[in-house]
Amino acid sequence: MLLAALGYVALLAGGPALAAAAAVGVGLALGAEVDLIGYLTARYYGLARYSRMFGVFYAVFMLGVGASPLMMAWLLAVTGGYTAPLLVAVALLALAAALLLSAPGSRPRPRHRSAPSPPSKGCTREVGDLRRRLRAADRHPGRPDRARARRRRDPAVAPRR
Incomplete structure (x- = not known):
């Protein structure tokens, strides 16, 4: 998530000159969300509640995936540029990274x-x-x-x- 935020910052700072580096950063970081949801769901909730919790988390994730382009398009229309939408994306990615890093360690399960x-x-x-x-x-x-x-x-x- 921080890598994607850095990619967006590079796009803001460098414009088209850093677009390729920004695309690599965003693509590498934002390509693993569903894998991360699956791993963390199994780690925190166990296999007994996995299917229900993964369904809830995936539904929330899909709502965000569907709503984010609409929100970014609205911000672009209101502000007239890409600076505000990219700053909002950076702020939300930084918030997500902070929440992930502050999550308590899951309890170890003996094999x-x-x-x-x-x-x-x-x-x-x-x-x-x-x-x-x-x-x-x-x-x-x-x-x-x-x-x-x-x-x-x-x-x-x-x-x-």
Whole structure:
């Protein structure tokens, strides 16, 4: 966003001489809005609420995309030049960049459950067994515990109901 604002400032200051540099700055910076909306939505709201929040943010984004040419054309008609519309664009891009930079960091989400701590000396045998099974389940998610696998393999062991 700051790169686009600098491109607009270059266009204001240099006119047609800096138009190519301004176009590169604006094109590089303003080409990634939807990608940024998707990334930040997933980062701040998680995948459980992603579709609804992305829809809301994308709708607001599209309203801005639709209204901005009308606003810029109105400013051009009122002022008679491109200076005011470009200054408004620079101010709005600077505001967007400030809001993005001041956003709180999203909370880190652990990829895996942390392994339980080893049993203390006062723990009973059952608690130790439970902790070992939890650790095994963490290492092999989705894999049945050994007792169920043994019941399936050995017909002499009665199935548990």
